[in-house]
Amino acid sequence: MNPSPQQHEPIASVPAKPSLPNGPAAAAILSAGVGCFALSVVAVVADASKPVARFCTFYLPTGPLSGVTSTAIFLWLVTWFILARRWHNRTVAIAKVNAVAFLLLFLGVLLTFPPFADLLLGK
Amino acid sequence: METSFRALITQIHGMLFGVFFLLAIFGVLVELCRSVYETRPPELTPAGHRLQRFYFVCTALLGWAAVLSGAYLVYPWYRAIPPLGVVNLAQFPQALLKSSAATAGWHNLGMEWKEHIAWFAPIAITMAAYVSIKYSSSIREHSQVRKAVLVFVIVALFAAGVAGYFGAEIDDHAPIQGGGTAIHWMGGNH
Numbered sequence: 639m640n641p642s643p644q645q646h647e648p649i650a651s652v653p654a655k656p657s658l659p660n661g662p663a664a665a666a667i668l669s670a671g672v673g674c675f676a677l678s679v680v681a682v683v684a685d686a687s688k689p690v691a692r693f694c695t696f697y698l699p700t701g702p703l704s705g706v707t708s709t710a711i712f713l714w715l716v717t718w719f720i721l722a723r724r725w726h727n728r729t730v731a732i733a734k735v736n737a738v739a740f741l742l743l744f745l746g747v748l749l750t751f752p753p754f755a756d757l758l759l760g761k
Numbered sequence: 762m763e764t765s766f767r768a769l770i771t772q773i774h775g776m777l778f779g780v781f782f783l784l785a786i787f788g789v790l791v792e793l794c795r796s797v798y799e800t801r802p803p804e805l806t807p808a809g810h811r812l813q814r815f816y817f818v819c820t821a822l823l824g825w826a827a828v829l830s831g832a833y834l835v836y837p838w839y840r841a842i843p844p845l846g847v848v849n850l851a852q853f854p855q856a857l858l859k860s861s862a863a864t865a866g867w868h869n870l871g872m873e874w875k876e877h878i879a880w881f882a883p884i885a886i887t888m889a890a891y892v893s894i895k896y897s898s899s900i901r902e903h904s905q906v907r908k909a910v911l912v913f914v915i916v917a918l919f920a921a922g923v924a925g926y927f928g929a930e931i932d933d934h935a936p937i938q939g940g941g942t943a944i945h946w947m948g949g950n951h
Contacts, residue, residue, distance in 0.1 A: 658899055663892045663906040670888035670913060674881045681877045699837030707832065707880055714884060732905040739909060743881075743916055750877040752870050 661725030664735040669721055671739030671746075673714025678749035680706045686759050766940030767838050774835050775928050778827035783921045785820035786882065789889060790918060793911050802898040810897065817890035824883030824921070831879065831928075838937050839872070854935035864934050871927035879924035885917035 684691045684702045694705025748754050764772070796803075805813065843853040850857040858868040889910045893900065900907050 657902050658896060660903050660906055662895060663903065663909075666888045666891050667906070667909045667913070670884050673884045677877060677880055677884075697833065700832055701840060703832055703836065703876055706877070707828075710880070711884075732903070732909075736905055736909045736912075740912060743885075743913065746881065747878065747916065747920075750874060750881075752873040 659725075659727055659729045660732050661728040661730050662722060664730045664732050665718060665721035665725045667739045668735050669714055669718035671742035672717045673710055674746035675742035675749075676713040677707060677710030678746040680709050682749055682755050682758065685755065763943045763945045765938055765943055767835075767937045768940075769944055770830070770940075771835050771838075771932060771937040774827060774830040775925070775932065778823055778830060779921070779925050779928065782820065782823040782827050782882070783918070783925055785816070785823055786886060786914060786918045786921055789817070789820060789886070789893075790911075790914050793907065793914060796900070796907070797911075799901065802901055805898070813897075814894050817893055821883060821887045821890045824886050824917075827921075827924075828879050828883055831924075832876070835937060836876065838940075839931075852939045854931070854937060857935040858931070867927070867931050867934050871931055875924045875927040875931075878920045881920040882917040882924070885913040885920070889914050889917070 680694070684694045684706050691702040694702040694709065696708055697704040749758075838854070840855045841853050843850055843856050847853070850860055855868055855872070858864045858872075892906060892910050896903060896906065900910075
C-alpha cells in the first residue's frame with residue numbers, strides 16, 4: 639500500500655508565515671496615549687488662559703472645544719504617522735512603550751476630571 | 762406626538778451614535794477578553810475576517826460620529842448665550858443649568874468632564890480597530906500588544922460611559938429644545 643502524499647511531505651517545506659513585528663502596533667498604542675494626553679493638556683491650558691482659549695476657537699459656535707480637540711487629533715495623527723514610519727518593520731521594547739502609553743492615558747483621564755484640573759489651576 | 766429639530770438631532774447623537782458605540786465597545790471588550798482564554802488561534806473564513814473588520818470599522822465610525830455630532834451640532838445649541846433681558850432660559854441649557862446651585866454641577870462637573878473625556882473613546886477604539894485588523898489572529902503572539910489594546914478599550918468604555926451618563930442627565934435637567942420646525946411622528950393632537 640502506497641503511503642499518502644502527506645506522509646512524504648516534509649513539514650519544513652511549508653514556509654512558516656513570518657510573524658509581524660510589533661512596531662506598527664507600538665506606534666498606534668503610543669500615539670493614542672499621546673493623543674489623549676495632548677487633548678487634556680490643551681484643554682487645561684485653554685481653560686487657564688483666555689488668549690489660548692481664543693486661539694483654540696476654530697469654530698465659533700463650538701468655542702474653544704473645537705480647537706482643543708482638533709489640535710489633539712492633529713498631534714495624535716502626526717505622532718502616529720511619524721512613529722509608524724520609524725517602526726513599521728521593527729520590533730520595539732513593547733513593555734516600555736505600554737508603560738509610557740498607560741501613564742499618558744492615566745494622566746489624560748486625570749486632567750480631564752474638572753475637580754483635579756481646578757485644583758491644578760488653583761481655582 | 763412631536764419633537765423639535767434640535768431634540769431629534771440630540772437623540773440621534775445620544776441614542777443612535779452614543780448608545781450603539783457604547784454597546785459596540787462592550788462587544789470589542791468581550792471579544793478581547795475571550796481571546797485571552799483561547800487555546801488555539803481562531804480559524805475564521807475570509808467572510809469571517811471581513812465581518813470582523815466591518816465590526817471594528819463600524820465601531821470606530823460610530824465613536825467619531827458621536828463626538829463630532831456632539832461637538833459641532835448639539836454643543837453649540839447647549840452653550841448658546843441668552844440675549845440680555847431674556848428670562849425664560851429653556852432655549853439655553855447651559856445658562857439654565859448654571860442659573861441654579863441645584864443644577865450647576867451638571868454643567869461644572871458633568872459637561873466639563875464629558876466634553877473632553879468623550880474624545881478618548883474614539884481615539885482608543887480607532888487604535889484598537891487598527892491593531893486588531895492588522896494583527897488579526899496573530900495578536901496571540903503579541904501578548905503585550907493585546908494587553909495594551911485591552912487597557913485602552915476599558916478606558917474607552919469608561920469614557921463613553923461617562924459621556925453617556927452625563928449626556929442623559931444633562932438632557933434630562935435642561936433638554937435641548939427649539940430649532941423652529943416641530944417634527945410630527947404620528948397624527949393626533951398637536
